[in-house]
Amino acid sequence: MSYVAIKGGGQAIAGAAAVSEYLRTEEGLGNTGAEPLAIDAILHQLRHLVDRVVSEGGVYHPRFAALAIKQSMGDTLEAAFALRAWRSTRPRLSETPPLDTSRMRLIRRISAAFKDIPGGQMLGPTPDYALRLLRLELMDESPDAFRAVARNWLEKCPEAELPDTFPKVLDALRAEGLLPPVSATRGQTAFDITREPLVFPVPRSAQLATMARAETGSLLAIAYSNMRGYGDVHPTVAELRVGYLPVMLPHPVTGEFVEAGEVLITECEVVAMYEADEAGGKPVFTIGYGACFGHNEVKAISMAILDRALQKGMKDGANNPSEDPEFVLLHVDGVDSMGFASHYKMPHYVTFQSDLDRLRTTQQKSGEPA
Amino acid sequence: MNLERKDWIRALTAHPATVLNALAEDVTAGCDVKFKSLPQAGLGLLTLTDGAFHEPYYLGEFPLSACSIELSLSDGRQAAGGAQVMADDAELARSLAILDAVLAARFPGWERVSAHIESGASRRAEEDRRRRVMLAATRVDFAMLNNAEDDDDEC
Numbered sequence: 001m002s003y004v005a006i007k008g009g010g011q012a013i014a015g016a017a018a019v020s021e022y023l024r025t026e027e028g029l030g031n032t033g034a035e036p037l038a039i040d041a042i043l044h045q046l047r048h049l050v051d052r053v054v055s056e057g058g059v060y061h062p063r064f065a066a067l068a069i070k071q072s073m074g075d076t077l078e079a080a081f082a083l084r085a086w087r088s089t090r091p092r093l094s095e096t097p098p099l100d101t102s103r104m105r106l107i108r109r110i111s112a113a114f115k116d117i118p119g120g121q122m123l124g125p126t127p128d129y130a131l132r133l134l135r136l137e138l139m140d141e142s143p144d145a146f147r148a149v150a151r152n153w154l155e156k157c158p159e160a161e162l163p164d165t166f167p168k169v170l171d172a173l174r175a176e177g178l179l180p181p182v183s184a185t186r187g188q189t190a191f192d193i194t195r196e197p198l199v200f201p202v203p204r205s206a207q208l209a210t211m212a213r214a215e216t217g218s219l220l221a222i223a224y225s226n227m228r229g230y231g232d233v234h235p236t237v238a239e240l241r242v243g244y245l246p247v248m249l250p251h252p253v254t255g256e257f258v259e260a261g262e263v264l265i266t267e268c269e270v271v272a273m274y275e276a277d278e279a280g281g282k283p284v285f286t287i288g289y290g291a292c293f294g295h296n297e298v299k300a301i302s303m304a305i306l307d308r309a310l311q312k313g314m315k316d317g318a319n320n321p322s323e324d325p326e327f328v329l330l331h332v333d334g335v336d337s338m339g340f341a342s343h344y345k346m347p348h349y350v351t352f353q354s355d356l357d358r359l360r361t362t363q364q365k366s367g368e369p370a
Numbered sequence: 371m372n373l374e375r376k377d378w379i380r381a382l383t384a385h386p387a388t389v390l391n392a393l394a395e396d397v398t399a400g401c402d403v404k405f406k407s408l409p410q411a412g413l414g415l416l417t418l419t420d421g422a423f424h425e426p427y428y429l430g431e432f433p434l435s436a437c438s439i440e441l442s443l444s445d446g447r448q449a450a451g452g453a454q455v456m457a458d459d460a461e462l463a464r465s466l467a468i469l470d471a472v473l474a475a476r477f478p479g480w481e482r483v484s485a486h487i488e489s490g491a492s493r494r495a496e497e498d499r500r501r502r503v504m505l506a507a508t509r510v511d512f513a514m515l516n517n518a519e520d521d522d523d524e525c
Contacts, residue, residue, distance in 0.1 A: 059413065060432040061458065091412035093434050094454065098419040098426040107504045115512050123508035160499070160506030170421055183423035190417060190426045205427035208420060212429050239421075244501070247416060251376065252407070252438040252452025253470070259380045260414070261456020263432060269421045289422035293430055307422070 006347050024073055042066035051264070051294025052076050056334050057083030058194070058213035060263045060293045077215070077338040084335055094249055097257070101267050101291070103165055106243035111169050113238045113271060119166035124242060125295075169239040170269050170287065179271075180284050200326050207310055207329060211303045212292050215334025222332065223302035226309050226322040233308045235270035235288060235301075242266045242295050267291040268300035272308045286311070371484045373491055375474060379455055379466060381490035384497075387462045393486060394465035397472050397479030398441065406438035406450070409460035409467075432456055435463035441471045449475030 028034040043050055043066045053065035057080040064086060068079035108124025111117045123129070173179050191206035193213075198206060211219060226233050244262040251258045272286040288311070290303025306328055313323030321327045331337065373381060382390060414434035417426050437460065438452040451471025453463050473483040 055430070058430045060416070060430060064458075087413060087431060090433075090458075091410070092431075093410060093412040093414060093436055095415040096417050098417045100419055101421060105498065105501055107501050108508075109505070110510075115514070121510050121512070122505040123510050124504050154500065154503070157503045157507050160502035162502045162505055164498070168421060180423070183425045188426065190428050192415070192428055194428075194431070204423075205425060208425075208427040209429070212427075245418075246380075247414070247432060247456055249414065249434075249454040252436065252454065252467070253450045253474075254375060256376045258376045258378075258454065260434065260454045261383070261432070263416065263429075263456075265429070267421060287422040289420045291418060291420070291429060 006349075020073075037070050039063060039066045039070065042069055048295065049074070049076065051296050052216055053079045053083060055293040055296055055299065056080035056213060056215055057087070059083055059087040061086075077334050080215075081335050081338070096247060096249055099245060099248060101241070101245060101265070102168055102171075104241060104243035104245045104265070104267075105164060105262070106166060106241055108242040109166060109239065110241075111237065111239050113169065113236045117169050117239070118172065119163065166241075168269070170271075173238065173271070173285070177282065178285055179287055198329060201314065202325065202329070204307075204311070204314075207325060208289070208291075208303075208307065210329045211290070211306060211332060214299075214303070214332035215337065216296060216299045216302075218332040218334065218337065219302040219306065220298055222322050222328055223305040223309075226305055226320070230320040231309050231322045233270075233272045233288065233305050233312075235272050235305050235308065237301065237304075238269045238271045238287075240266070240268045240297060240300065242297070264294055265291055266294065266296050266300040268297070268304045270301070270304040270308060371488050373487055375470070377491070378470060378473065378487055379453060380494055381487040382466060382469060383455060383457070383462075384490035384493035385486060387457070387459055387465075390465045390469065390486075391461055393482060394468040397477070397483065398468055400444065400478065402442040403468065404440045404442070406440055406452075407436065409435065409437040409464040411435045411458050411460040411463070414454075414456070433458035435460050437463040437467040439464070439467045439471060441468065441475070441477060443477065447475070447477070449477055 025036075043062055046066075046069065049069055050062050050065045053068055053076055054060050054062055056076065057065060057068070061083065065079065065083055068082040069076075072078035072082065106122070106124070108122060108126065109119070110121050110123065115121075170179060174182075191203050191209060193206055193209045196206075198210065225231065243265070245265050246259045247261045247263060248257040249260045250256065268290045270288045270290075272288060274283050274285045276283045286308055288304040288306075288308030290300040290305075290307060292299050292303065306322060309322040310325050310328060313319075313325060318324035318327070412434055413431040415431055416429045418429045419426055433456060434454060435457050436452075436454045438450070441449045441451065449471040451467045451469070451474060453466035453470055455463050455466055457463070469483045469486075471477070473480045473487070
């Protein structure tokens with residue numbers, strides 16, 4: 001493929017930006033009540049959209065994610081692109097020690113494997129059991145009614161006597177000898193996908209990092225292929241948890257670990273088909289793991305399924321696309337893939353002219369007598 | 371104020387940055403502030419231990435600002451302070467480092483810093499309480515169909 005530089009079009013390009021800005025603000029034409037979208041409103045009322053962008057942008061900055069959503073008028077791929085562009089301008093100052101998600105301040109915790117889990121199951125905020133019907137009353141929601149909902153809910157709810165953290169379901173299974181042992185690579189340095197190119201085969205830490213900032217739909221599509229039969233993970237969600245993870249960094253003077261802030265994350269651990277131990281030990285369940293910034297359960301579950309599928313592919317060879325690390329990891333990044341798709345809109349005049357010339361020549365030759 | 375130094379940042383950042391910046395300005399009125407490391411805004415890399423095999427991996431990045439300072443009073447007393455805070459705000463890191471030093475060394479104005487930590491800790495406690503309420507209000511005890519138990523009447 002070859003490209004050729006073009007020139008001109010500066011005014012039209014500036015005009016295109018102005019037209020987009022016109023459409024963003026068009027509501028204000030003759031409407032004195034029209035107001036710009038407030039960043040706080042996006043942060044709270046479009047929280048799942050913000051969660052997607054912080055996750056796919058690869059940087060936990062909800063306010064800038066909300067800003068990116070505002071400027072891109074809700075296009076998640078463009079918003080994630082803008083967030084990554086911002087992050088590329090920032091210096092890397094520090095790195096946390098490996099953080100333990102059992103310290104999360106949970107707002108949701110469920111298990112599909114056990115009815116009773118230590119600490120109990122809590123549904124938290126979820127539409128899982130709600131009817132997918134339009135709530136037409138929200139079409140005309142008054143500001144007063146809007147403000148009253150959260151206040152009334154808090155007043156009605158009882159004080160809660162709950163621990164700050166909860167044990168992991170997988171830990172209980174591992175204690176029973178039903179899971180493989182923890183990795184021998186524990187304590188090793190993780191692969192930094194923002195600094196190193198993916199040269200296959202890549203370690204599992206590179207796979208997890210790539211999937212953690214993958215585009216949700218892409219990850220879901222490949223995981224779904226495995227669920228439907230192009231694979232055999234057959235997962236059971238041992239635990240799915242959503243909550244705030246304290247971000248710990250050393251104090252510059254004392255060296256003691258200090259909570260510098262917190263990130264909302266979703267984490268999913270799945271148990272899959274058991275398999276024999278090649279070393280002659282007892283058979284154990286296989287397991288998969290997924291996590292991402294924000295509250296995005298479909299992404300975490302998809303990632304956990306693909307983690308397990310990729311482990312199988314790395315061990316036995318890939319029998320389907322979802323088990324092939326190169327196929328999965330090079331096709332799930334939203335910014336990469338949208339960039340490639342979008343580039344086809346750009347002028348390809350010279351390459352297409354070449355295609356035209358070759359076709360005409362081929363047609364001419366095919367019409368000539370042999 | 372019973373909070374340990376490691377908990378001061380979480381408590382203080384419950385307040386708006388403007389409040390903390392103003393407080394830091396006030397309490398350093400009679401101090402000489404020297405930077406041991408300049409206030410800087412950038413990114414931190416979040417390392418997570420995966421729940422399946424306990425391998426470390428990078429979940430992503432987060433905004434991070436950091437600063438280390440040394441305060442000196444005219445009587446010769448000195449205090450060191452520092453902060454790493456999850457924010458894209460170098461000025462906030464500077465202010466937190468100052469407040470950290472003032473309180474650790476009981477420099478003039480430490481009582482106001484302490485009061486802000488206490489009120490900030492109260493705000494954080496309220497946040498934590500609301501999260502626990504979310505859990506408590508949705509605690510579920512799924513029953514098998516052949517069991518009579520039903521939690522629908524529980525709060």
